[in-house]
Amino acid sequence: MKKEKYEILARKYRPKSFEEVVGQKHVVQTLSNALRLGKIGQAYLFSGMRGIGKTTVARILAKALNCVHGPTPTPCNECEFCQAITKDRAIDVLEIDGAASRRVEEARDLREGLQYQPLHSRYKVVIIDEVHMLTPEAFATLLKILEEPPSQIVFIFATTEAHKVPKTIVSRCQHFEFKRISQKDIVKHLAYIAHEEKISISQEGLFLIAEAAEGSLRDAESILDKAVSFAGNNISLDDLRVLLGTVPQKLLFEVSKIIFNGEAGEVFSLVDKLVESGYELINFYHQLIQHFRKLLLAKSLANFQDIIPVNEEEYQRYRKEASDLSGEELLRYLNALLKEEGPLKYSFQPRIYLETILVKLCHFGRLVALEDLIKTLAGEEGSKSGLLEAYSGEREKSFSPSRTGFSHPPSPGDLTSPGKAQRKGKRNQTFSLERESEKVMPTPAEKQDDTFLEKKPEKADSQQPGLKKSSHQVEVNKETTPAIHSFSPTTSSSFTPSPSPLLSPVSSSPLTPPSSSKSSVSPSASSSLEAKLPPEPSRARKLKDKLLAQALEDPQVQEFLEIFKAQVLSVQPLSSWSPKSSSQGIKAKESKKGVKK
Structure with a gap:
């Protein structure tokens, strides 16, 4: 018996209608209303980061225009035209890779072919992916047909770098900017896939995948697919951390404890442990920033589990560790980490630079708060105003001429230095x-x-x-x-x-x-x-x-x-x-x- 070919999760669960699109409500609603009212544009431009649904929405729009029940915002996905578009076999739907077909000759051939009527469908749809890769000559070739296209032609352009598309092209299109998908929407969609595929994974594991995807739903689905290949249908949190190269949460708490206790000598052994374990130092640093962010959230909010899902044990540990510090101290640590993120990323000696950063953080506990310093200097009977007056007087004194030996601007008679006296005597x-x-x-x-x-x-x-x-x-x-x-x-x-x-x-x-x-x-x-x-x-x-x-x-x-x-x-x-x-x-x-x- 022939074994069925495996289909990756990103293609298997690709949206087939506007209702299935995740995290792009503003785009879906606008296109659905336009189709319902019959206000179909001549050209559309979809822009945004990778893996957020640009090409998917373009295909759904092609289905909606050519469905036997259309134009409709809800294509049936059962008719001949919908099935042909789903399987990439539609003759009247041209999907072109802008990076491969970028020359002016190919743009001229496209323009010549668009003069003919659609063979089977209602509309001839031209989808150009990565349109910013076209040459200026190719863009110039498409200008006229974009401005006055035949009534049965619809252009859909997709790009990750909209600023590289000429303004003359953008002005002839309806521009839709796709947003980065939120972690909550990604976690929700991954939970649906895990349920359908009978995959056992915790909520913390799903959130870890969503965090690593950085707003790209396609990347999140690819990570989940890789995790299934690594650990099977029972995916633990440790398996995900090994797969993604993330540092265990226990080690992050150990680092923060060393910093708060000022144990600078322990920093070097800890960094050596990270290197020997094979962790990427820049990834560890990113996790350390997120760790201090969670501490700040635990200090600032009564319940931060609504923002970052963590298990009950980690939640209580964050609350306990944050209670020993003030919000200002946590903010100081977090600012220092964020300030050094860029230099560490491009450093030629990342290990030494990381050790230096952590040692500096260990000495932050010795810093005196400004309020405590004012109270100490002012004394019990002093006041802030009196301290400010004294400080102002010291500044005036420090910048006065008396620091050089004169209480007023020096005159020739005030010169008492030996060199000046000798020169004066010689002149006399x-x-x-x-x-x-x-x-x-x-x-x-x-x-x-x-x-x-x-x-x-x-x-x-x-x-x-x-x-x-x-x-x-x-x-x-x-x-x-x-x-x-x-x-x-x-x-x-x-x-x-x-x-x-x-x-x-x-x-x-x-x-x-x-x-x-x-x-x-x-x-x-x-x-x-x-x-x-x-x-x-x-x-x-x-x-x-x-x-x-x-x-x-x-x-x-x-x-x-x-x-x-x-x-x-x-x-x-x-x-x-x-x-x-x-x-x-x-x-x-x-x-x-x-x-x-």
């Missing part, structure tokens, strides 16, 4: 000659002198308004007493006062140390030098200044100074001076031998 010493000359009234002869050369740092510009900077960093002051002219070649062609009118090596200069780019003249030395040297006429002084600037810019002079390690102390013009021969008026002297150029 550098300009001591100028300040002493300002205190002495100039003589009539001195008033005739117009210019005064002085080197000063750029930072002193605001303190010496009478000084103006030239292109050679030479500054002229017309109001101060003339001083001695001495120059020292540096990297920026700067110059410093020196009492000698000759070129001398830097090492022999008593006023210009080789390691310093700045030099200073004391007031006493400047007074004695001023007494010995009479003031020069302003015209001669200007000529010297001009010669000096040109000499310092001359490449040969710079090379000469670099070779002999010398510095320019004075410049004397020749009797027949011209700009071309300005470099010939420079006198130089080496340490022991004089050199003229």
Whole structure:
């Protein structure tokens, strides 16, 4: 005797009418009313996740349109047309896979074939599954026939990614969005199948299957079919957990106990136990999140069995464990777990990352609640307002300038640091000659002198308004007493006062140390030098200044100074001076031998 071919549960219990469709009441009611009123659309678009009834509803709609008693919302499933559609033998019902027939040539062939009338049925129904896989050219080919199709043509498109379908196609269709099927509806449908197939399974087992299906009825039926093959018609909860790779509930309670007791050392042995048992760590983590959710439900609701069906023993254990913690603490644990779910999923070291997360959770018990902290800081006689005032005062104090040593914004007189004092003393010493000359009234002869050369740092510009900077960093002051002219070649062609009118090596200069780019003249030395040297006429002084600037810019002079390690102390013009021969008026002297150029 030939053995009857086995039919999987998903096909055997596939709905054959609108009344048998699970969890899509809004779609079923709309289509039934349209068929009853004779308002049949030219194109329909069904979108939603996998395994929730899109293609099934499309076939039922094709039956309803072509049934001998139709169009009707309740096809008989007994006539020739209904039987042909059920067995996929209907000539006038074309079911096309959009992923396989996606090219523009196939779309053109379809368009040409739709010009003919149906052979046997009332309507020619075109069902295109995974329509989002069609090429843009294929969509463009179908645009015109979708907008003005023949009266006997009905298009039904099904897709899991409606956002990939062009808007021009969507606007020509009636769009129905299929919903994810609830766990209660899945459990109810699985219980019906188990009763019909004489399968023994607990309510908790059915809920475990529905939870693993994640809203897909077809996935739930496939899991039940696999469980029957694994354990036979008597399916226990442990069999399902082994099949689905879920962690036993006893182990989840052990993990939560370790976390609540703060036993961080036990975490590593527990994770090692999970790895040795072959459990997927990310699946364990998902179950741990669900476990803490149940604890939060047990704390928040009087009876959470209406939301999550569990047996009486587990229910009482959840209630007992949740009673030892506050709702805020459970919420803190759950938030921490949810925050680390994504990083754990994509971690290159999931075991180490999981151990780190669990150790952190073990230390959550040491955290002090904000209310307790306020009471502790405020004391028995304190109040929240007083604590806030003290906190505000501390913030103002922490952000005030007094943290840097000043009770008010610092002024130049408040600078007491050694570095600033030294820099300030050097600056005062550098300009001591100028300040002493300002205190002495100039003589009539001195008033005739117009210019005064002085080197000063750029930072002193605001303190010496009478000084103006030239292109050679030479500054002229017309109001101060003339001083001695001495120059020292540096990297920026700067110059410093020196009492000698000759070129001398830097090492022999008593006023210009080789390691310093700045030099200073004391007031006493400047007074004695001023007494010995009479003031020069302003015209001669200007000529010297001009010669000096040109000499310092001359490449040969710079090379000469670099070779002999010398510095320019004075410049004397020749009797027949011209700009071309300005470099010939420079006198130089080496340490022991004089050199003229």
